[in-house]
Amino acid sequence: MIVSVINLKGGVGKTTTAMALATQAAREGVPTVVLDADSQSSASLWQYNAAQGGSPLGFEVRSANMADLLRLRDEGRDGLVVVDTPPTGNVTDMAKDMADFVVVPTGTSGLDLQQTGAVVDVLEAAGRPYAVLMVRVEANTLAARAAREYLASRQASVFEAEIPKRSDLSNAYGQRFASNLHGYEDVWHELKEAMR
Template sequence: MHTIAIVSQKGGAGKTTLAINLAAAAEQSGFTALVIDTDPQATASQWSAWRQGLPPEVIDSAPPRIAAKVEAARAQGARTIVIDTPPHADTAATRAVEVADLVLIPCRPSAFDLAAIKTTVQLVKLLGKQGWVVFTAGPSFAPRMYEEATALINSFGINVCPHILSDRAAYRHASAAGKTVLEFEPNGRAAWEIAQLHTWTCAHALITTCAQVGSAVR
C-alpha cells in the first residue's frame, strides 16, 4: 500500500499522463488503484469520464481534503494512490507531498524545465520526503543530454529515476481515446516504459514504508 505524489511547478511536464498510466499499471498488476485529481482543470477526471467507469477510479479533491481522502481510500482497500497536482499551486503540492510515500517530479530534459523544478525540489526536501525526478517527453536515445541533465539535477540535491518516459505518440493517442498506453498499445515501447516505472516505484515506496516503520519501532 503506497501513495505517490506527482508534483511539478512547471506546466506541461506530463503530470496527468504519468498519474493515470501509473495507476493503470497498478491495476494491471492486480492492485486496486485510485487517482486523486487536485487540478482545477480536472484533466484526469475528464479522462475518467471518457472511460465510463473502467478502472482506475479518479476522484477530485480540494487541497485541504487530500489527507482525508487518502485515508478513506486506504480504508476502502486502495493499494496504490496517485495524487495528480496542478502547476503553480503551492497548497496542493504541499498537501500531496505531506501524505506521500514517494514523490515523483516529472521534467522535460530542457534547460527551462530543469531550472523550473528547483522550487519543487526545495519543497520535497523541506518536508523530508523521498523524491525523484522522472524525465518525460524527451528523445528516446540521447545519452549525453540525459547525463548532463542528471548532473544538474543531482546538484540540486535530488536523484533521478533510471526510467525515462520518452516522447511517444502513444501517450497522446491513448489519452484522447480515454485509454492508457497499456490498453492502447500493450506491446509498445510506451507500455513497456510505464510497466518498468511502476515496478521501480513499488520497490522504492516499499523501502520508504519499511524505513518509516523501523523508525517508529525504535
C-alpha cells in the first residue's frame, strides 16, 4: 500500500505523521519504508539522528526523487510505503497521483484550513481516496470545533481519530517515538479499514 502525506502548507505535521504511521505499521510487523521526497530531508535526517543516537527506528527511510517514485509506481511493493512530501511541486503531484490513499494532516487555524480546503479540492477533482487528519488539536477549543465544522460543511473525508498537541510528539524528532503514539495507532487502523 502506498500512502502519501500531503499538504500545501509547511510545518503542519506531514513528516511527523509519515514517521508515526510508519512506526505503528512496523510495530505491527508490516514491512514498512518511508520515502522522503522532500528536499529538506527531514525524514532522512530524523532516521540518521536516531541511528546515531543508538535508537534505530525499525523501518527504512530512503530519499526519493521523481524517478524513484515512478519506479515504485511501476514495480509496486509489498507492505507499506509512506511518501513524505514537500508542500508543492512535481514530486508532490506524483506522490498524490500514485498513492492508494492520501493523508492530509491539518492544523486547526483558519490559515491551515484554507490550504487544506485547496488540497481537498484537488484530491476530489482527481478522484483520489484521501482523508484529512486533524493534528496538534487542543481539546475543547473553539478552533478545534470550528475546524470540525468547516470540514463537515465541506463534506470532506476526515479521519475519526485526531492527534492532540503533545510535546511527546514534537520531541520525537530525531528519535524513536515513545510507546504511546497519541492516536496515530487509530489512524493506521482506519487506513487499513479504508484500504480493505
